[in-house]
Amino acid sequence: MKITRIDLTPVAFADPPLLNSAGVHEPWALRTIVEVHTDEGISGLGETYGDLAHIERLKTVVPSLIGLDVFALGLMHKRVGESLGGQTGEDTHGLTGQFSAPGTVDRVYSPFEVACLDIQGRAIGRPVVDLLGGKVRETVPYSAYLFYKWAGHPGAPDDQWGEAIDPAGVVAQARQLIDEYGFKSIKLKGGVFPPEQEIEAIKALREAFPDTPLRLDPNAAWTPATGIKVAKQLDGIVEYLEDPSPEIEGMAEVAASAPMPLATNMCVVSFEHLAPSVKVNAVQVILSDHHYWGGLRRSAHLAMICRTFGIGLSMHSNSHLGISLAAMTHLAAATPNLTYACDTHYPWNAADDVVAPGALSFVDGSLAVPPGPGLGVELDRDVLARLAENYRNCGITKRNDTGYMQKFDPSYEMRRPRW
Ligand SMILES: O=C([O-])[C@@H](O)[C@@H](O)[C@H](O)[C@@H](O)C(=O)[O-]
Numbered sequence: 528m529k530i531t532r533i534d535l536t537p538v539a540f541a542d543p544p545l546l547n548s549a550g551v552h553e554p555w556a557l558r559t560i561v562e563v564h565t566d567e568g569i570s571g572l573g574e575t576y577g578d579l580a581h582i583e584r585l586k587t588v589v590p591s592l593i594g595l596d597v598f599a600l601g602l603m604h605k606r607v608g609e610s611l612g613g614q615t616g617e618d619t620h621g622l623t624g625q626f627s628a629p630g631t632v633d634r635v636y637s638p639f640e641v642a643c644l645d646i647q648g649r650a651i652g653r654p655v656v657d658l659l660g661g662k663v664r665e666t667v668p669y670s671a672y673l674f675y676k677w678a679g680h681p682g683a684p685d686d687q688w689g690e691a692i693d694p695a696g697v698v699a700q701a702r703q704l705i706d707e708y709g710f711k712s713i714k715l716k717g718g719v720f721p722p723e724q725e726i727e728a729i730k731a732l733r734e735a736f737p738d739t740p741l742r743l744d745p746n747a748a749w750t751p752a753t754g755i756k757v758a759k760q761l762d763g764i765v766e767y768l769e770d771p772s773p774e775i776e777g778m779a780e781v782a783a784s785a786p787m788p789l790a791t792n793m794c795v796v797s798f799e800h801l802a803p804s805v806k807v808n809a810v811q812v813i814l815s816d817h818h819y820w821g822g823l824r825r826s827a828h829l830a831m832i833c834r835t836f837g838i839g840l841s842m843h844s845n846s847h848l849g850i851s852l853a854a855m856t857h858l859a860a861a862t863p864n865l866t867y868a869c870d871t872h873y874p875w876n877a878a879d880d881v882v883a884p885g886a887l888s889f890v891d892g893s894l895a896v897p898p899g900p901g902l903g904v905e906l907d908r909d910v911l912a913r914l915a916e917n918y919r920n921c922g923i924t925k926r927n928d929t930g931y932m933q934k935f936d937p938s939y940e941m942r943r944p945r946w
C-alpha cells in the first residue's frame with residue numbers, strides 16, 4: 528500500500544490567555560493537520576506542531592515519503608533523518624526542553640507514523656491500539672490541567688473560564704473542569720507566581736479536593752535550592768513534582784532530597800537523554816509525548832525503557848486537537864506501565880476541534896479508545912477549512928508566549944530559573 532500524496536494543513540484555533548513560566552498564550556494556537564493518502568484509496572490522519580520552521584521541515588521530508596509502503600515505518604524514519612540531514616529545531620519558549628538532531632527527526636517523523644498506523648488499522652479493520660499490542664485498559668484517565676489565567680485576552684470579552692490568579696480562582700477553575708469532565712486528578716501549571724503563592728494554591732486544592740492526586744509544574748522556574756525547599760513543603764501533598772529546576776543536573780540535585788518523585792517533559796525529551804538521567808537519578812517519572820518521542824511505536828519503546836529502569840510514566844500535552852487526543856488515547860490504552868492520569872490541554876481548545884463530534888467524549892475524566900478502525904476519528908472538513916483560514920489570517924507563525932506578555936508588560940523577561 529503505497530503513499531501517493533501527503534497534505535499538510537496548518538491551522539489556528541482559539542486559545543485562552545493561559546500563563547506559564549515563559550509568558551502567556553496568544554489568542555491563537557497553531558497545529559498542522561497531516562493527511563497521508565495511498566494508492567488503495569485509504570487515507571490516514573496525523574497532527575503535529577504548527578510553527579513555521581516545523582512546517583518547513585515537514586515539507587522538506589514529504590518528497591522522500593512518496594512511494595513508500597505504509598508498513599515500512601523503519602525505512603520512513605530513516606528517510607526522514609536523511610532528508611533533514613542533521614537539522615536541529617529550536618524550542619523558542621523553552622517549555623519542552625532542548626532540541627537535538629535525533630529529537631528533531633523523531634518530532635518530524637511522528638505525524639507521518641501516526642497517519643500510517645491509522646491507514647494500517649483502517650486497512651485491516653482494527654483500531655490502532657491493536658497495532659500497539661492491544662488494550663491493557665478499557666479507558667484512559669486524564670487529569671484536570673489547571674492554569675493561572677487572565678479573565679480574557681486584553682481588549683476581548685472575558686472567556687467562559689474567567690480569571691484565575693489566586694488560590695480561590697484556581698480552586699474555582701478546578702471545580703469547573705471537574706464538573707464538566709469528571710477528572711479524578713489535578714495538575715496546576717506553575718512557574719508564574721513566587722513559589723509561596725503556588726504552594727498556597729496547591730494547599731487550597733488539597734483542602735477543596737481531599738482525595739484527588741495533585742501535581743505542580745513550574746517548568747523549571749526554580750533554582751535547585753528553591754526546588755528542594757518547595758518539595759519539602761509539598762511532602763505528602765503532591766503525587767509528583769514536575770520540572771522544578773532546569774536540566775538533568777538541577778533535577779538530580781532536587782531529587783536527592785525531594786520526598787516525592789520528580790517528573791519531566793523538559794530535561795529528558797529524547798532517547799539520548801535517558802542514560803545521563805538514569806546515571807544520576809534525575810527523574811523518577813517521564814512524561815512521554817508521541818509528538819516528540821517519535822510517534823506511537825517509539826513511545827511504546829520508551830515505556831519499556833522506563834519499566835526496565837523503574838521509572839514511572841505519565842503523558843505530556845501542549846495545546847492540541849482531537850487527532851492528537853485520539854492518538855494519545857490509543858497509545859495510553861496499550862501501555863501497561865502508564866500509571867498516572869495523562870495531561871491534556873484539550874478542554875481549553877475543544878470548542879474548535881477538527882475531529883467530527885462523537886468519537887471523543889470524557890466520562891468520569893477518562894476516554895475510551897474511539898470505536899472504529901484506525902484512530903477512529905474523522906475530519907470535519909468545514910472546521911478544517913475554517914481553522915486553515917484562521918491560520919492564514921491570524922498573523923502568528925510561531926508560538927511566542929514571551930513576546931505576547933511583553934506587549935502588556937514591556938519589562939517582562941523570560942528567566943529560567945526565576946526564583
Ligand atoms: O502550554 C503551556 O503553557 C504548557 O506550559 C506547555 O507548553 C508545556 O509544555 C507543558 O504543558 C508542560 O507540562 O510542561
Ligand SMILES: [Mg+2]
Pocket residue numbers: 744746769770791792843
Ligand atoms: Mg511539564
